[in-house]
Amino acid sequence: MKIPAVAYGTWKLDDAHAATCVARAIGDGYRMVETAQRYHNEYGVGQGVLNSGVEREEVLVASKLRGGDQGLEQARRAFFATLRNLGLDYIDLYHIHWPLPRLGLYLESYEALMQLREEGFIKNIGVCNFPIAHLQKIREEFGEYPAVNQFEVHPGFAQIDLVNFCLENDIAPQGWGVIGRGKGLLEHPDVKKIAAEHSCSPAAVCIAWASARGISSVAKSANPDRWKDNLSAPRIKLSENNMRTLDQIAVGRLGKDPEVDEEY
Secondary structure: OOOOOOEEEOOOHHHHHHHHHHHHHHOOOOOEEEEEEEHHOOHHHHHHHHOOOOOOOOOOOOEOOOHHHHHHHHHHHHHHHHHHHHOOEEEEEEEEEEOOOOOOOOOHHHHHHHHHHHHHOEEEEEEEOOOHHHHHHHHHHOOOOEEEEEEEEEEOOOOOOHHHHHHHHEEEEEEOOOOOOOOHHHOOOHHHHHHHHHOHHHHHHHHHHHHHHOOOOEEOOOOOHHHHHHHHHHHHOOOOHHHHHHHHHOOOOOOOOOOOOOOO
C-alpha cells in the first residue's frame, strides 16, 4: 500500500474540532486522515472528510480496532460501529490497534478483517505496534503481511530492525510519536541546531528524518500553520551527518512497549 509521507492525526481532538480541522487539513493538501475507536471522534473525522470538498476516493481514511474488541465476531461488530460513526461506505485502512499477546486474539481479529476486506468494506488491513515476531505469525497463519505497521519511531528511537523488516517485506512503516509526544524531543539541542541549519521547525526536522528513512509520519495539530509546516517537512533534505546525529540522540521509547504493556 502506498501511503502519503505525512498523515493527519486526530488523537485528542473531539468530534467538533475533528470535523473542522480534518476538513481544513484536507483542503490544505492532506490525503490521509487517521483516527481510532478509542479516540471517540470518528463521527467528527467522517464529517470532516465528507465536508472537505475533495472526492472521497482521493482521501485515505484509517481507523483502528481497540483491544477490548478483539476476536473473530467482536472485531466484526466493532468495525461496523466504526463505519457507522464515520458515515462512510468503506474504510481505506483498518488497523488492529495493539497486539495484546496475553489475550491471544490478534490472529482471530486479523481473520475477521480479511473477511471484511473480501466483502469490500476494508480496502487494506493494517496493524499498530506489532513487533517482528507478531508480523511473522500473521504471515505464517494467513500467507500475507499487513499492508501497514504503525509504531512508535522518532529520532533517538530509530527502530532500525523493525523499519527494515517492514520495508523488505512490503509493509509500509508508519510512525506515531515522530515529533516526541511533547516529552522534550523538540527541545533537544541537536534537534534545535539542525532546525536552525535548515531554517525550519524542530518538528519538521523529525518528520524529514522519518521521511528520509522511508517512514510515513502521523502528525497531529489543531493549528493550521503547524499542520502546513508538518505537511511540507518531507521536502527538507537532511545531510548524512544530520541523520547520524538524530539517530544517536539518547531518547529511547516514549510510549508503551507493545510486548509487555496493554491498551484497551
